[in-house]
Amino acid sequence: MAANRGALSAAEVATYNRQGHLHPFTALTTTEAAARRAKLEDWERRSGQDPLKEVGLKSHLIFTWLHDVATHPAILDRIESLIGPDILIYSSSVWAKNARDGRFVSWHRDSVYLGIEPVTALQAWVALSDSNRENGCLRVLSESHVGPDIVHEETFNPKSMLTRGQVLPGVDVSKAVDVELRAGQFSLHHERTVHGSEANESDDRRIGYSILYMPASATCSLGRRGALLARGTDRYGHWDLEKPPVRDEDPEVLDYLTRVWASYRDRGVKQDAVA
Ligand SMILES: O=C(O)CCC(=O)C(=O)O
Structure with missing residues (x-):
């Protein structure tokens, strides 16, 4: 079996369990990150679309160059240290903020939206541009993953990147941490960790790619769902296994995703913060 070269140390695992987040780690070289950004911007030019809105649910099934990132050993090795060797990807999305x-x-x-049980899923956020306080980097609230359950209020603010403009009134931000990353680096946070980001006040774009991982043993309380086996074996059969992309923007895959999306909507279930 291949060595898990990027495994987290026991101290890092303890820190993740305590804080609910961890960074920075490196997945891509600056050149590799720039190449992903160029491909994304080429797609944006050709399609005239926002990647979060149009291909936001499972971008790793649509673009081979995002599937490569989502299944990168440097990320999966860390994920394996936290949730074990049998790893599923449920969703992935590109979050691009333009300058100002x-x-x-x-x-x-x-x-709140995922229905994954037990609540063990976590997200990797991969910087495809430098990401810092000025350009609106990801921010996390330390230790919020062990905090009480919360209810979002929906504002539908058009400047919010969350479709329903969810907010958490009165949230205590005293433990907010700026997740500053260079292009190619990534962070990890637990699915219960409260997170967000402020506006981009810089002259360049801020682009991140977030991927949601869970153990193959997890179930979904919202019904039968699809997921991609990224590493290991699925001995449970709780999810319909999705296929890795063989080419970009495969019409069959796009059709599959349209059907997935429609089935989620039909049930009136809020699947995700961006749904
Ligand atoms: O990229 C951001 O600023 C926020 C990302 C986010 O909320 C998410 O991945 O769930």
Whole structure:
């Protein structure tokens, strides 16, 4: 069996369990991150679309160059240290803020929408541009993953990147941490960790790619769902296994995703913070 070269140390695992987040780690070289950004921007030019809105649910099934990132050994090795060797990817999304476009992500908790049981899923956030305080980097609230359950209020603020403009009134931000990353680096946070980001006040874009991982043993309380086996074996059969992309924007995959999306909507179930 291949060595798990990027495994977390026992101290890092303890820190993750205590804080609910961990960074920075490196997955891509600066050149590799720039190549992903160029491909994304080429797609944006050709399609005229926002990747979060149009291909936001499972971007790793649509683009081979995002599937490569989502299944990168440097990320999966860390994920394996936290949830074991049998790893599923449920969703992945590109979060691109343009220079000074005023868009932000209010504080929210993803687990509220996911229905993954037990609540062990976690997200990697991979920087495809440098990401810092000025350009609206990801922010996390330390230790919020062990905090009480919370209810989002929906504001539908057009500047919010969350479709319903969810907010958490009165959230205590005294333990907020700026997740500053260079292009190619990534962070990890637990699905219960409250997170968000402020507007991009810089002259360049801020682009991140977030991927949601869970153990193959997890179930979904919202019904039968699809997921991609990223590493290990699925001995449980709780999820419909999705296929890795063989080419970009495969019409069959796009059709599959349209059907998935419609089935989620039909049930009137809020699947995700961006749904
Ligand atoms: O990229 C951001 O600023 C926020 C990302 C986020 O909220 C998420 O991945 O769930």
